[in-house]
Amino acid sequence: MPTTRLNVFARVEDWVIARRARLSVTAGKVPTVVGFRGIGSTSSVRILARLLFVHPDPSTRKVRKVVRGWRAFTSVPVVNHSVKVTLGKRSFTVTSDRGGVIDVVLGIALAPGWHDIEMLASEDSEWALTEVLVVDPKATVGIVSDIDDTVMVTYLPRIFLAAWNTFVLDENARRPVPGMPVLFNKIAANYKYVPTVYLSTGPWNVAPTLERFLSRHMYPKGPLLLTDWGATPDRAFRSGKEHKVKSLERLARDFPAVKWLLVGDDGQHDETIYGNFARDFPQHVLAIAIRRLSTPEAVLAGAPHKHPRPTPGVQWIYGHNGAEIAEQLQYLGLLGGPLRH
Numbered sequence: 001m002p003t004t005r006l007n008v009f010a011r012v013e014d015w016v017i018a019r020r021a022r023l024s025v026t027a028g029k030v031p032t033v034v035g036f037r038g039i040g041s042t043s044s045v046r047i048l049a050r051l052l053f054v055h056p057d058p059s060t061r062k063v064r065k066v067v068r069g070w071r072a073f074t075s076v077p078v079v080n081h082s083v084k085v086t087l088g089k090r091s092f093t094v095t096s097d098r099g100g101v102i103d104v105v106l107g108i109a110l111a112p113g114w115h116d117i118e119m120l121a122s123e124d125s126e127w128a129l130t131e132v133l134v135v136d137p138k139a140t141v142g143i144v145s146d147i148d149d150t151v152m153v154t155y156l157p158r159i160f161l162a163a164w165n166t167f168v169l170d171e172n173a174r175r176p177v178p179g180m181p182v183l184f185n186k187i188a189a190n191y192k193y194v195p196t197v198y199l200s201t202g203p204w205n206v207a208p209t210l211e212r213f214l215s216r217h218m219y220p221k222g223p224l225l226l227t228d229w230g231a232t233p234d235r236a237f238r239s240g241k242e243h244k245v246k247s248l249e250r251l252a253r254d255f256p257a258v259k260w261l262l263v264g265d266d267g268q269h270d271e272t273i274y275g276n277f278a279r280d281f282p283q284h285v286l287a288i289a290i291r292r293l294s295t296p297e298a299v300l301a302g303a304p305h306k307h308p309r310p311t312p313g314v315q316w317i318y319g320h321n322g323a324e325i326a327e328q329l330q331y332l333g334l335l336g337g338p339l340r341h
């Protein structure tokens with residue numbers, strides 16, 4: 001079969017990364033794993049991580065923590081590098097991709113719940129510890145949530161979000177959308193074994209910061225499904241919309257018994273993406289909950305767009321905050337209490 005030829009943008013990106021990698025090695029930096037939470041079933045799990053060149057601290061021989069903010073975007077990925085993974089009583093070897101990302105499915109039988117994963121990139125670095133959620137086969141309901149303007153307030157034009165994430169992003173610089181942490185925890189309390197997945201078009205560079213933000217504001221623990229910014233083999237910049245669409249379809253395939261509460265906002269494409277998914281996979285949708293942006297947020301988010309047509313058999317819920325959405329879920333009998341007539 002003929003190999004896929006990279007476009008000029010991808011070739012330039014690869015050349016820049018290779019040059020920076022050589023400089024990193026010369027400076028004494030070593031391949032180091034930054035692990036993210038994964039998700040899977042009792043027969044296989046999806047592990048997620050990013051491999052970066054990081055300078056070891058010569059005084060303690062410990063690798064410094066990856067810093068946040070703009071420094072996260074200056075990090076150099078380690079491309080096509082083998083990483084040792086230990087999970088349960090088994091060991092695996094996985095390889096990073098051309099962006100330094102590890103996104104691999106491992107066939108392993110594990111009990112439902114959270115499991116520790118250890119990863120090692122080189123003898124000069126330390127083991128990285130992260131987790132994977134094995135979804136209980138009895139789970140019938142899960143949460144898929146957008147991040148910007150859905151679980152955290154940005155008050156920024158969407159075209160400036162990249163710059164904000166690059167130079168400012170800090171868990172202390174943003175605040176949660178009112179009532180959203182309580183809403184998510186109520187859902188988890190109302191249904192057993194609820195997996196929570198945070199789906200965003202943001203880059204893996206900011207994953208550690210987002211995890212700290214979610215933890216600090218007491219959102220349920222769950223994997224982040226982010227994307228690797230930059231060129232793809234066939235286009236100059238990867239599509240965030242396509243990333244969300246494919247991620248939802250994969251969740252439907254991987255967890256056929258789960259109905260997802262899809263949570264987003266009306267600032268950009270969440271309604272369209274969720275509406276199309278509900279039309280194609282209605283059996284995998286519990287309801288669609290859309291946070292309405294305030295007037296200043298809506299102005300900053302861009303020009304208004306048409307709302308999608310209602311999806312037959314799927315409940316659409318709108319509210320300005322978690323409390324309003326929770327009230328409607330309860331009214332519909334989806335959050336405790338009977339459906340009113």
